[in-house]
Amino acid sequence: MTRAPAPTHDFTVVYAEEDLGPATAPFTCRPAPAGNGIVVEGECPRCHGRTRTEYRHGLPGTGTKGLLSWLAGRSPAPEDDAGALVREVHFCECGHPHPNLPPDAPAGCGASWRITTLLDGGTA
Numbered sequence: 783m784t785r786a787p788a789p790t791h792d793f794t795v796v797y798a799e800e801d802l803g804p805a806t807a808p809f810t811c812r813p814a815p816a817g818n819g820i821v822v823e824g825e826c827p828r829c830h831g832r833t834r835t836e837y838r839h840g841l842p843g844t845g846t847k848g849l850l851s852w853l854a855g856r857s858p859a860p861e862d863d864a865g866a867l868v869r870e871v872h873f874c875e876c877g878h879p880h881p882n883l884p885p886d887a888p889a890g891c892g893a894s895w896r897i898t899t900l901l902d903g904g905t906a
């Protein structure tokens with residue numbers, strides 16, 4: 783936990799379902815360790831926690847090949863997959879149970895946003 787300096791994760795942010803709109807900070811995506819999807823990582827624009835969301839693919843007929851081959855650099859980025867991730871609404875999953883966290887919600891601050899800058903995090 784002594785890596786690059788980053789804004790402090792504000793644990794006191796009270797949970798609220800708040801749509802922040804387009805986020806300016808870059809997010810990275812890389813293949814999921816299990817190889818059946820991708821992981822999108824970045825910093826929550828609201829609580830500044832490190833949030834990590836896994837998008838599973840591999841269901842029949844969901845365009846798995848296109849997305850994974852694009853991430854592996856074997857084919858040009860298909861407009862629809864890249865566009866889908868950018869259009870996706872992402873929710874804070876920083877892992878911290880913020881105050882007033884509903885029992886059925888994933889641990890986070892409740893913020894949602896859209897990614898405007900998506901970086902290829904590679905396969906490492």
Ligand SMILES: [Zn+2]
Pocket residue numbers: 826827828829830831874875876890891892893
């Ligand atoms: Zn958050």
Ligand SMILES: [Zn+2]
Pocket residue numbers: 791792793826829830831876877878880890891
């Ligand atoms: Zn948080």
